[in-house]
């Protein structure tokens with residue numbers, strides 16, 4: 001059976017995250033597993049791409065499994081390692097009014113360490129999560145005023161201060177770019193701005209000094225469930241729901 005074009009597209013997109021498609025040789029072997037559902041009429045319908053395999057001969061081997069978590073689809077390799085995420089996003093749009101480092105504090109009038117970036121923005125402007133994460137703290141926090149702290153993978157964290165309003169709760173999962181609060185001037189502040197901090201292993205570092213990517217890694221029960229799903233899928237006999245595209249031309 002030929003592979004449905006939608007699944008082939010998804011296949012190429014997922015493989016392309018791991019291997020430049022131009023490097024795939026004509027001797028490459030493709031392997032895909034497509035979700036199959038039987039409609040009430042008895043007709044078989046092909047659904048999502050579940051597994052994408054590529055044995056590129058000289059150009060290497062890729063095995064990717066579709067993994068859905070909290071409604072979000074990611075592609076993981078056989079070891080449970082996911083896509084590379086891009087660098088952290090800036091959490092608000094505006095001019096950086098104060099950088100990271102020692103400065104004379106405008107309110108307290110003595111020299112102290114400024115542990116983040118100040119981004120000048122209008123009262124009520126949205127503040128967005130710099131990356132996917134979990135809300136570790138959301139509430140009043142002394143001079144920070146209304147403050148949100150997010151934990152990200154790889155020992156990274158971010159903090160957002162002086163919010164006029166907090167839009168998340170402790171323990172909540174957030175996605176990169178999701179609105180977590182609104183710019184304000186709560187706590188010790190001279191006017192509406194976002195005070196943004198970045199932490200590596202709990203220590204504040206200069207948000208502008210790093211450009212990093214995070215490799216998502218499944219662990220614990222997720223990893224066990226992932227591996228059992230992978231072996232279950234790979235045990236599907238050829239000619240079942242497992243399809244091989246007839247032509248490698250599909251990968252152009």
Ligand SMILES: [Zn+2]
Pocket residue numbers: 098114116117118194195196
């Ligand atoms: Zn600040």
